[in-house]
């Protein structure tokens with residue numbers, strides 16, 4: 001690295017990280033004085049990107065998706081930029097915002113690298129309690145191995161308990177229900193004697209709390225048709241063994257509920273909440289739930305010094321959702337561009353760009369391979385449209401444009 005090299009370091013290589021990287025390479029670097037002195041680096045423990053929303057169906061069987069579209073090689077998407085781009089196969093493990101250095105630990109030999117940064121983007125996302133639903137800081141092979149172990153035990157499972165009534169829990173229940181039990185006929189409201197008893201437990205009054213209660217209730221009807229029962233207003237208090245559904249993916253377990261009952265589960269799936277992957281960030285830069293304390297309008301991490309940004313599930317800028325994140329990318333990039341121009345002694349052409357998160361009732365939830373519920377911008381969506389927009393392939397084909405950078409071909 002030359003003395004004049006200015007590194008833009010992006011920690012995390014999924015929706016947020018790859019999008020900021022493409023946007024920067026396409027629309028920011030060419031506008032800076034001495035563009036050849038800048039380089040964009042993505043640090044990620046996974047050499048592939050994955051369409052994460054597809055996990056509830058992908059975990060059931062490889063037959064449902066073209067695996068080459070579900071898992072996509074990250075570096076190939078950036079070959080178009082030559083030496084302007086660098087990939088480091090590593091975890092971010094430390095951050096010194098005074099010295100402006102990120103420490104990363106290489107996946108191969110565990111050695112550490114210190115990366116000086118001119119600008120930094122924290123895009124390390126979040127992990128799920130179930131290792132079936134996300135890369136969780138690992139790679140494709142580890143996730144596929146988890147799926148293989150889980151699928152092998154589906155052959156003999158008679159009962160599955162899923163904790164969590166949000167979209168992830170409901171989609172997972174719907175996919176498993178249809179795959180294992182099939183679907184009740186047109187005239188039946190419920191599948192009688194399902195082969196596998198699948199139960200969703202939620203502490204909330206209704207499932208799918210992001211949506212109005214009537215939509216959650218409609219979802220319950222579709223779940224009943226694939227042999228899924230829902231227990232509402234009840235918490236999972238404990239699971240024995242405690243690692244069931246986590247590191248012991250296929251352990252039979254006893255699930256103790258807050259109503260005093262206990263469910264026996266051949267398979268248990270914790271499908272509630274996520275944990276931000278931000279352990280490497282000092283607690284003074286995080287909010288209580290662990291996400292990076294980010295200015296929700298500018299997407300800068302104000303307390304981290306100049307030219308530090310965060311977006312996506314690692315940030316507290318908005319609720320975790322791909323459509324909100326995709327609207328945030330051009331704003332983050334505009335402010336990054338402004339700050340880089342200023343640091344290069346130029347007067348930026350405009351003021352800060354301001355982000356406003358879309359807080360409308362927007363959420364699509366497939367239930368099995370042909371039904372679904374949801375709303376977009378406050379309008380309830382018929383089941384057919386939920387299937388058409390999301391349920392057909394959980395956006396696996398469409399997401400290819402995000403990975404290649406085609407989605408960011410124009411500066412918006």
Ligand SMILES: Cc1cc2nc3c(=O)[nH]c(=O)nc-3n(C[C@H](O)[C@H](O)[C@H](O)COP(=O)(O)OP(=O)(O)OC[C@H]3O[C@@H](n4cnc5c(N)ncnc54)[C@H](O)[C@@H]3O)c2cc1C
Pocket residue numbers: 011012013014015016017043044045046052053054055056090091092093123124125126127128133134135136137138167168277280311312313314320321322323324325364
């Ligand atoms: C099962 C499931 C279904 C979902 N369905 C939907 C949906 O239908 N619609 C929707 O809008 N949203 C959905 N979401 C939410 C959506 O997936 C997230 O909002 C989105 O993935 C966030 O992208 P991200 O880039 O911030 O982080 P992530 O996608 O979490 O990716 C983080 C990346 O950072 C890497 N990383 C982790 N730790 C480190 C580290 N220490 N150093 C460097 N890199 C690291 C990871 O390997 C990963 O590549 C779903 C989430 C889940 C779990």
